[in-house]
Amino acid sequence: MDLDIQGLRVLVTAGAAGIGLEIARSFVREGSKVHVCDVDDAALASLLTSDPDLTQSRADVASRSDVSRLFDEALQGLGGLDVLVNNAGIAGPTARVDEVDPEDWDRTLSVNITGQFNCARLAVRHLRESGNASIVNLSSAAGRFGFPLRSPYSAAKWATVGFTKTLAMELGPxxxxxxxxxxxxxxGERIRRVIGSKAAARGISYEEMENELLRHVSLRTAVTPQQIADQIVFLCSPRGRTISGQAIAIDGDTQSLA
Structure with missing residues (x-):
């Protein structure tokens, strides 16, 4: 399928590894120009040889000064902006709510939802000049279910859905x-860390925790970063031109995270 996105100008946050890197690579394969940011210096350095087509910045999306510099550098490299993918996020603490360190709560929300605001607010004036403009915000299955022992993460991911639907209404015109x-x-490595933390918090083995998570997935399987990237690239192409305001689950039909 020809997605007709050659030359599309794309910014992907936390794009030096994991899901973000797969998203960036998927756009590049379709002929798009992509700029990524990350806080992982080693991952950014490795891109210079593994993915030389990507331009890059070091930026923490929770820092407004970093985000301002990121947009200056991205726009200089891309020559404009058609797509913002708000991918940056952290797992946050694994603990019962009364045991969560308030600083961990603040940091999780600062990255996972305020970071999306920090980027979106600067993107709008450039996206409105595009003929094919999109913002894609990464939420989670935790954004439609409760997620025991992960209250900061779940709260931020629910907020992402509300933020998305509101922006779709504001920016659609x-x-x-x-x-x-x-x-x-x-x-991937991130979910392995999450499973390990939850297993330790509950006093069960890693295998028991993993099996419990997948038991709530109808297809009994995890999804891959590539499957997530495929959906995002489609949404941002002209073939997705009337899809907006949606919270799209890519989760094997997950029924619960409890």
């Missing part, structure tokens, strides 16, 4: 589409 992606259990 400007020709900017806004959607949220809600991954479930995603293969």
């Amino acid at each position: 400007l020709g900017i589409r806004v959607n949220a992606i809600l991954p479930g259990v995603v293969e």
Whole structure:
């Protein structure tokens, strides 16, 4: 399928590794120009050899000064902006709510939802000049279910859905589409850390915790970063031109995270 996105100008936050890197690479394969940011210096350095087509910045999306510099550098490299993918997020603490360190709560929300605001507010004036403009915000299955022992993360991911639907209404008249992606259990190092933390908190084995998570997935399998990237690239192409305000689950039909 020809998605007709050659030359599309894309900014992906936390794009030096994991899901973000797969998203960036998927756009590049379709002929788009992509700028990524990350806080992982080693991951950014590795891109210079593994993905030389990507331009990059070091930026923490929770820092407004970092985000301001990021947009200056991204726009200089891309020559404009058609797509913002708000991918940056952290897992946050694993603990009962009365045991969560308030600083951990603040940091989780600062990155996972305020970071999306920090980027979106600067993107709008550039996206409105595009003929094919999109914002994609990464939420989670935790953005439609409760997630025991992960209250900061779940709260932020629910907020992402509300933020997305509101922006779709505000920005639709400007020709900017806004959607949220809600991954479930995603293969990779991050989910392994999450499963390990929850297993330790509950006093069960890693295998028991993993099996419990997948038991709530109808397809009994995790999803891959590539499957998430495929959906995002489609949404941002002209073929997704009337899809906006949606919270799209890519989760194997997850029924619960409890």
